[in-house]
Amino acid sequence: MSTIQFPSPQNHILPHQIMFTYPQNSSGKPSSLKRVMGALFGLAVGDVLGVGVGFRSGDCFGHCPVTGIKKGGTQSLNPGQWTDNTSMCLCLASSFITKKSFDPYNQMVRYKWWFKKGFLSSTGQCFNINNATRQALDEFCRRQDTLKKAYHMNTDDEVDDLSLEKVRAIKKFNLKCGSTSTTGSGVLMYLAPIPLFYFRSPEYAVNYAGRSASLFQDNIKVLDACRYYAALIVAAIRGEKKERLLDNHFYEDHRSWFGAKEIHPEILRITQGSYKRPRGYEDGIRGKGYIVDTLEAALWVFCYDNNSFEKGFSDAVRLGENNDTTAIIYGQLAGAYYGYQQIPECWLRQLYASSLIACVGHWLHLLGQEQSPTEQESPKLRPKKSIPTKNHQRNHQKVNDITLASNETQSTSKLSNNSLLIDIPYTRTPHAEIPNNHHVTTTDNSQFRYPYSDSILNTDFNRYQYMERPLGHNYNGSSYYPTIYSPYRHYL
Structure with a gap:
């Protein structure tokens, strides 16, 4: 089955120019799909709401709520244009969609494309990159020279295409390129694709969240923070109630997800409710x-x-300092719990390339569903068996038996494919509003092919006329009419 064909970084295709199709055979429960979409959009909305307000003291905002998406930031971004955090999230998601598994080498390659070529950047350029990420990616580029020498390669394209097995065969090559001493929160800001892809296999989601973070920050405190937050997102998507997510015994009740080793004491204190201080900033x-x-x-x-969501994002901004970071991290969990439909529509309408983000969510949900707990991966990447603890024997509902969205009423009627697709509000970004620093490629051969699913392998695409049209509308020969997702639609 073909999926989104992400462009080559050399083509400088901007996210809003990417052509794609939605899955033809979406399956699963609508509630879990809405939550997967909610986590992605929650991250992106938190990102754009934080533009222009980051690193300000909480005293600057008083009790004023967030009234909308503003322009600003270091790049003078237009309202709705996201920053490095959403770009890195999409890089990670694109690796899962392309490789259909956890491939840390491919993840680093895609981050490098963003760093060097502006891959999946809203401006076509890398910006706002933090020092820890920059240093790790610089080190990764240097280490790739070892692979070039080992396999007698001359170009970056060749070494970027190496399989994970060939990379692991070179004993001198280490994918962990970051420092063991840094304890920043950058890796939490683009975490979502991992629990979204593996939410049906919680042990994998938790394990891989830590392993992915170790590529940039191999610090146990950072890794355990990511593992814990991934577990919360997984539990939210699986339909656990908010009271259980915030329960001081969440970690104990989900101990089997975390493997044998206890988490870091400072993270353990958070799992036990150290954040529950009603006055917050005070x-x-x-x-x-x-x-x-x-x-x-x-x-x-x-x-x-x-x-x-409105109160949550407003409170995140009013905490001050790294308030954009707080909003992004909050948005992932809040979106996974409340679902896409609870995010204010006015914010979604302004979000840059929202249709691409929606499509990514659909494919993560579908492809993750197809993963088996016995997927063939290196034993090094398999989660370790956990050691049961006394606390794990507490009398509570068995976590792995929780049905997806158990707290929602499900329809007994058979759902059509289209009923699982979520309508995205459409606002086309006027060409005049696209910043001058966008690298726009106008040649026809720079656009990659439309993906297709098994059900339309023999479709003659030449008879379809791809034209500029409103998102969510089809053309009947004389006018546009509303519809649910067309499988041949693309964002313009």
Whole structure:
């Protein structure tokens, strides 16, 4: 089955220019799909809401709520244009969609494309990259020279295409390119694709969240923060109630997801409710860069958001300092719990390349469903068996038996494929509003082919006329008419 054919970084195709199709045979429960979509859009909305307000003191905002998406930032971004965090999230998601498994080498290659070529950047250029990420990617590029020498390669394209097996065969090559001493929260900001892809196999989601973070920050405190947050997102998508997500015994109740080793004491304190301080900012909750502070801040916002995205994002911004970071991390969990449909439509309408993000969510949901717990991967990447603890024997509902969206009423009627597709509000970004620093390629051969599924392998695509049209509308020969997702639609 073919999926999204992400462009080559050499073509400088911008996200809003990418052509794609949605899955023809979406399956699974609508509630889990909405939550997968919610986590992606929650991340992206938190990103764009944070543009122009980052690194300000909480005193600057008082009790004023977030009123909308603004322009600004270091790149003078237009309203709705996202930054490095959404770009890195899409890089990670594109690796899962392309490789259909956890491939840390391919992930690093795609991050490198973003770093060097502006791959999946809203401006066509890498910007806002933090020092830890920059240093790790610089080191990765240097280490690729070892692979070139080992396999007698001359170009980056050749070495970028290496399989994970060939990379592992070179004993001198280490994929962990970051420092063991950094404790920043950057890796939490684009975590979502891992639990979204593996939410049906929680042990894999938790394990891989830590392994992915170790590529940039091989610090146990950082890895355990990512593992814990991935577990929360998985539990939210699987339909657990908010009270269980915030329960002080969440870690104990889900102990089998975490493997044999206990998590770091500072992260353990967070799992036991250290963030539950009603007055928030006055009680010392701060959205700082230190990963423990950031994780506490995001969970405090989720705990006291009154089940409202607007209040949650407003509270995240009012915490000050790294408030954009807090909003992005909060948005992933809040979106996974509340679902896409609860995010204010006015924010979604302004979000750059929202249709591409929606398509990525559909494919993560579908391809993740097809993964088997016995997928053939290197034993090094398999989660370790956990050692049961006394606390794990507490009398509670068995986690692995929780049905997806158990707290929602499911329709007994058979669902059509289209009923699983979520309508995306459409606002086309006027060409005049696209920043001048966009690298726009106008040659026809720079556009990659439309993906297709098994059900349309023999379709003659030449008879379809691809034209500019409103998202969510088809053409009947004289006018556009509304419809649910067309399998041949693309964002313009």
